[in-house]
Amino acid sequence: GSTVEVDPGVEVDEENAEDDLLGGLKVDSTADIEVPDRLVDQVIGQDEARDIIIKAAKQRRHVMMIGSPGTGKSMLAKAMSQLLPREDLQDVLVYHNPDDGNEPKVRTVPAGKGEQIIDAHKEEARKRNQMRSILMWVIIAIIIGYTLLSPTSILLGIIAAGIVWLIFRYTSRGTDAMVPNMIVNNGDQRTAPFEDATGAHAGALLGDVRHDPFQSGGMETPSHDRVEPGSIHQSNKGVLFVDEMNTLDVRTQQKLMTAIQEGEFAITGQSERSSGAMVQTEPVPCDFIMIAAGNLDAMENMHPALRSRIKGYGYEVYMDDTIEDTAEMRRKYARFIAQEVERDGRLPHFEREAVEELILEAKRRAGRKDHLTLLFRDLGGLVRVAGDIARSEDRERTTRDDVLQAKSRSRSIEQQLADDYIERRKDYELQVTDDGVEGRVNGLAVMGEDSGIMLPVMAEIAPAQGGGQVIATGQLKEMAEESVQNVSAIIKKFSDVDLSEKDIHIQFVQAGQQGVDGDSASITVATAVISALEDIPVDQSIAMTGSLSVRGDVLPVGGVTHKIEAAAKAGCTKVIIPEANEQDVMIEEEYEEMIEIIPCSNISEVLDVALEGEPKKDSLVDRLKSITGSAFEGGQGA
Ligand code: ADP
Structure with missing residues (x-):
């Protein structure tokens, strides 16, 4: 269970809650x-992930979240930052180091204090500057007054005044150095910080020291002023979120690990040639909680030491889809x-x-x-x-x-492609025809994750040149071979035809498309092969999807809803799906009227529906029924 129970804050009609799409909520909007x-x-x-976040926030543990994009990983990381105590927050200031300009000093003060310190320093610098300029103008006035008394040396006087001005102007840089650089400012933070370092380069993650184009000659920016914090420093006492962990390069992952171990990390220039690389600050605190996220892939490619660090000192959780x-x-x-x-x-x-x-x-x-x-x-x-x-x-x-x-x-690219594809196919009249065709079956496939596409399959049988083989082209070759193998076990039992003496050509019409997943087309291939073998035409107003077992059972497949919609869009009036998938069908209303859904559990039922030409077909189906296994029963894939 979860520790927080959330009520939407309105009345609920408990009695009819189960049947109501809004779960009984009594709201108008x-x-x-x-x-x-x-x-x-x-x-x-995501109850489990949420419980872990709450627990990890209390114990200050790192968390690794694995799961699909958009399921709430970064949301939970941010939520965690709201659960961390605000009192712990700190400001971080970097000071000029008079002993070594290349090693700026670092001081940490409670949040809000930093601003005051900066103000005080600025005020002091302002006062000092004011004093200096007063002093400067007094000296210049004296010089000018003096030259006015002896007009012969006006030129000398002007030069002297100029020199004084220059001296003051340049030495005034020294007073800038007094004002520290506040690299972490939590003065206005109402919650602990949350930093998203996804895809960050080394400098953004670990901090950097800017290059100084004027490295000497009085024009340079003091090194402490060029120090920039990284996400690891900004998330001090808060949460550092890194999605797609594996995209960080190994060296950066290593440094990140050091930062986690030490709880502090000195800032230095990240680009080797720059003047920033000569500068290295004293250690800067980076006591963050890390939330590393990604898909399973990310986990595998993560630096193993970093992973075990998180695992050893924290939690791993899988997000539900x-x-x-x-x-x-x-x-x-x-x-x-x-x-x-x-x-x-x-x-x-x-x-x-x-x-x-x-x-x-x-x-x-x-x-x-x-x-x-x-x-x-x-x-x-x-x-x-x-x-x-x-x-x-x-x-x-x-x-x-x-x-x-x-x-x-808001259709995905794949859906748009699929629609475009159907449009173009209309031009070539590859659409549904009224006449039955031997060896041709309308298969269905899924493109991307959420769009179906009709994918006709043609089978042709020819005497074998050598031993009989399955000839198919393209990325669906393997699938075709496997389906033919499964169907040949069945064919052997009811037909005199010896498949080892035949070549079976399988063609996926226009399947050149990338991203077409044909894994679930095996009943389609089987139907096409049997139709070609027995010379019985296939009804072209039917489309089908389903996987075939060696026993002739039709096994469930994925993406049925999208496939059915694709069949309807292509003009089919009936669609065969595995019986076990019946409960997954959630087509939109507009398609319900366009297409009849026929659930089948055995190849004999598929052929009964899909083949034409009564006497021949009936005898084939009868023979099949007598030999193939019982209908598929069970909730697999449901
Ligand atoms: P991820 O980090 O897993 O890719 P995000 O946390 O960035 O996903 O989610 C994007 C947005 O989707 C969130 O800002 C939020 O609006 C919404 N969202 C995602 N998961 C959930 C969830 N479990 N509950 C409520 N809203 C969510």
Whole structure:
């Protein structure tokens, strides 16, 4: 369980909560929903990560968070900074070192004190400058007065005055050196600092000393004034967040580790040739809590010592991608929209129906039965686009229509590509035809993460040149070979044809596209091969997706919702999906009327639906039914 329980702050209709898309929330719009103040209470789902953050904040431990982008890693890191005590914060000042100009001194004072010290120094410098200029003008006045008395030496007098002026002007630099450089200023911080050092270069992370183009001759900037803090120093007593840890180069990771171990880290110029490289400050405190984030890949490529450091002195936590769809969760999703609207500050609040549509979308995007997606960054993007549409039309509330429009606008690159692809294919009449075709099946694939595409497969059988082989081209070759292997086990049992004497050519029509995942097309290939082998045409108004076992079972696949929508868009009127995927179907209303979904659990059922030409087909299906295994039962992949 979680330690913080969050109530959206409005009445809940408990009785009908389960059936209501808003989990029984009695609200007209998100304006009625209260948003918690603390960031940690705004986090939805990720109970484990949140508990760990709360615990780690108390114990001052480092945390490693692994998971998909947009699930709340940086949000949690920021939330942690709000949980750390403000009293510990410090200001850091860098002073000129009169003994060694290249080793500036470092002093740490309680937050807010730094400002006072700087002011005092400035005041003193100002006074001193004032005194000096008074002194200077007095001397100049005396010289001028003196020359006026003896007009013969006017020129000498002017020269003397000039020399005095120059001396004062140059020596005045010495007084600048008295004012320290405040590199960390926490005077106005209301919470412990949060620094996001994702993708930072060494200088930004570890601090730097600027190059001085005038290294001597009285024009130089004193070295302490050129010192710049890094994120590790600015996050002192707070949180340092580093996403994609593995993109930091190894040397920088090593230095970061030293910083963690020592709790302080001297600042020096990072570029070797610059005059800054000659300067090194005394150690500067960097007592931060590190939150390292990334995907699994990031973890593997992280400096092993750094990883074990975090592991040994902290926690590791995995972020969830989806969460169970419960009434309570839906209420929190409604609150999520309220949060995003308030954070943005300009969007109109969402009407009840608009919230419902977004929660439906969260269900769809989960791609998993009875779950909601936790990829909130994308969902937040949708909230903003929908809100922007409403705002641009000066509406007081964001409506369901705005959400629907936003969805079609904020399509991913892959979705746009897929649509473009369908458009272009229309030109070549590769679309659905009314006549059945032997050996040709409309397969379905997923492009990217969230867009389906229709991918016709053609099979042709020819006498083998040598031993029979499967001939396929492109990136889907392996998949094709595997599907043919699976189907050949079945074919052997019911057909006289010896596949070892045949070459099977498999062509994926227009599958040159990058990013097409054909892993789930094995029933498509099987159907095409059997159709070609037995000379039975395939109904072209049907599309299909599913994986095939050696026993003839149709196994579940991913992305069914997107695939079904793609089939409908391409003009198919029926679509075959694995029975085990039936519960994952969350197509949008507009497609429901366009296409009939036919769940199948066995290849014989697939062929029964997809093949044409009654007598031949019926006998084939009967033979198949008698030999293939029982229908796939079980909840795998659901
Ligand atoms: P990550 O660091 O995992 O890539 P972020 O924390 O930057 O993701 O999330 C981006 C935005 O999405 C956040 O600022 C917040 O508005 C929203 N968000 C992400 N995860 C959650 C969550 N679990 N609960 C509520 N909002 C979230």
